[in-house]
Amino acid sequence: MEPLVADAEPARRTRAARPARRDNAAKIAGVPYIVRNIPTYDILGEENLVKIERVADRILSEVGIEFRDDPASLDHWKRAGAKVEGVLVRFEPGMLNEIVSTAPAQFTQHARNPAHNVEIGGSNVVFSPAYGSPFVMDLDKGRRYGTLEDFRNFIKLAQSSPWLHHSGGTICEPVDIPVNKRHLDMVYSHIKYSDRAFMGSITAEERAEDSIDMARLVFGRDFVDRNCVILGNVNVNSPLVWDGTMTKSLRAYARANQAAVIVPFILGGAMGPVTNAGAIAQSYAETLAGCALTQLERKGAPVIFGNFLSSMSLRSGSPTFGTPEPAIGSMVIGQLARRLKLPLRCAGNFSNSKRPDAQAMQEGVMSMLSAVHCGANFILHSAGFLDGLLAMSYEKFVMDTDFCGALHSYLAGVVVDDNTLAMDAFLQVGPGSHFLGCDHTMRNYQTAFWDSALSDNEPFEKWSEEGGSTDMATRANKRWKKTLAEYEVPPLDVAIDEALTDYIERRKNSMADAWY
């Protein structure tokens, strides 16, 4: 069969412009994120959702949540009418739902290049790189601790992908920089090497403040006070504990009108019940409390309702990822978040594999599809994770971004109109012929199908004789190196760059290095 086009290598992304071909979903929407054209996959009916909400109410009112080492949070809860005894806070049913009703159902996160602003909430889907691993790995050098160079490399790979929409946050830990200073380098790297929206630090209140201050240098103080330009991903210390470090950072973001992403990590059987329904109820309760706290700090501040359910291997006691129970759990969490009218973060592309192999993609695809089906609006961990969240893999990163491309087509769904129904083609071609050259095919073939840049679709003989019998990991290895070699730094206003550099220098000089 003759190829329909001589060279369909996807166009490399140029700054502020989407590729002309392949990007069906973005073309439909005309925006640098996905507007989904398929419904959410709602797996539970009203009666069961209410049962879960009732148990969450009981957890919140009968068991309560501890807010440790942050008296200001406790003051908020007292003023709001919660029962506060020591650090334990209990909430009357319905109270938190009322409080979160002031949070926006959808908001814009601004990028320094306005063409890359993303809309978070509603039918919109934003893909962001994985977050938080201490290690990196590639096929050449194996696994080792991440450095600032790795961190910047992943920003460059993300910026170069037409299928990611966001620069992410702590893509990997740059362990060559002191713990108390690395947030400055990370935020600067996002601003310098990407022109997309990004995330700041949450590991200490002053690091959250630094992150927001640096965003103010880019966008201006007034603009930041009125618009979301940075996200902070804060974790619950499950079960039912909010640590002061997290609530102080959460409040710093909310106070600045920036969006906290509220995420309990519940490994069923350890940090929560071993059964899905209970873990979902707990996750819901913990997230709801965090979301409400943002509104007590600043009414109307944007916030994202997150979750991260995980399972466990009975053989080893190890956490497992990309398994069916969390995939199903995300779908329910999605339904619950929509009832609260809050933007949603769920799942992501997780695997426990130590290689970019079949296990990596089997687990990753199951996990990522659940994020897409559950209606998640902001999908952190869309690309790169291996080794149970401990390592960012260069090869997996480009495999995952390729799969994010496929998801653009998937989320575009089926367009049903006179053109796509193709009655003219059936009348022209008739029985027993073929559609290769018919008018309808010529009119539509260029945008018809997702065409992966990493999958091999050649005949076996061509693959083995000309293609070197490669596997996907080997092709991915070539691709990330090529992408890094071709990467170009997006222009940044010199005055802003200098202001940031100056800020970082002053802040670094004010602190002794801390390495733990």
Place this chain on the structure above:
Amino acid sequence: MEPLVADAEPARRTRAARPARRDNAAKIAGVPYIVRNIPTYDILGEENLVKIERVADRILSEVGIEFRDDPASLDHWKRAGAKVEGVLVRFEPGMLNEIVSTAPAQFTQHARNPAHNVEIGGSNVVFSPAYGSPFVMDLDKGRRYGTLEDFRNFIKLAQSSPWLHHSGGTICEPVDIPVNKRHLDMVYSHIKYSDRAFMGSITAEERAEDSIDMARLVFGRDFVDRNCVILGNVNVNSPLVWDGTMTKSLRAYARANQAAVIVPFILGGAMGPVTNAGAIAQSYAETLAGCALTQLERKGAPVIFGNFLSSMSLRSGSPTFGTPEPAIGSMVIGQLARRLKLPLRCAGNFSNSKRPDAQAMQEGVMSMLSAVHCGANFILHSAGFLDGLLAMSYEKFVMDTDFCGALHSYLAGVVVDDNTLAMDAFLQVGPGSHFLGCDHTMRNYQTAFWDSALSDNEPFEKWSEEGGSTDMATRANKRWKKTLAEYEVPPLDVAIDEALTDYIERRKNSMADAWY
């Protein structure tokens, strides 16, 4: 963390008994197939479904379908009131819908071991191995033509998996046996080496008859006349042509009250329109005509509504598999089949990869999840396919059966009841503690989570130092060899075995070898 159980290696399957552990879904249902506990994923609304049905009506009434080399089919259509001109048959809108209304919405396919009977239709899901590849491959010997030994090996691997429900049909082509005789060896092998339900030949009418006759030797003539004991998978020659070989086999199965599976293979842009909506309408029309023909041959005969949509690489013109467009297309086909109240076959686990690598599972999982989401009742091609349907891979086969195990848990959904909601656990554990030893965990941990036999969930150090740094393909290679070594032939009544052997000998002696 201490393991919760000392040894959770999944119990090997013994004949006529499900494994005691892990098989959550089967345990819930108490049957050797899956009764889904999650809804189908319906992506189109009524208005768009009707638009597609209307175009199918127009294809059937204005363009028509050719029924070649089978005058008896044309006679059926004439008597039913269709417009027949030469071999072209055109159908008034609604006519075929009326005819298929006599087909059962659900039926039992009997296995020679009644404990393995499967229910096809409704909320039931049956996983069956891949079908029809000329090649086989493994990590040791690479790709080569399939033989009868390979064919039997795959039957043994299927029979040994607790996660498949069916023995399948032409798992691979045994090319060492003459074309006109191999169906006898294939059917015999299914009966001899498996005690599950299986499929017969369709490559010629007399081979279909042989397959059914051999089933009669196992089940008895009267039983076969009243019950489905064998399936035949027949393909449309898209676009809009039914070849006589296929319709004669289809009618042979229907005449014997056995189930034909009706499957158009449409590669968009070649055998159908390049746009999904049109390809879906065509597939629907072609399948509907085949299903109706079974009812004209024998009213009430079981039949399965199938489809196989595929996409194309614009760069090479090659077909592509496991891509987003067919995945989405299956969901729509599922909705349409349910409106006809017919059992459904969709998608399967497809990949174009030539290795059991990341591409293989990325494409396979996307494809297989769409089959599960679309509501398919009989999922042929659940395990083994690589190389664009051309090769059965031993490693991929056991990877896929492992993934079928995960799908048992996925399809079990979320059980919401007092136990799973775990309020007692929250009251017992409280904030800041852990659930590892609490009563609720001890009561539920054994059935809580899917635990893959092939995924590595160990810490990196243990994986690299004790585990040999394996990838999933290497582990799969060990596993299929171990499974074959441990396989035991299920008992078969000696008289039946002799009757089959005698039948085969007589039939083989009646024909000269044909090799093409």
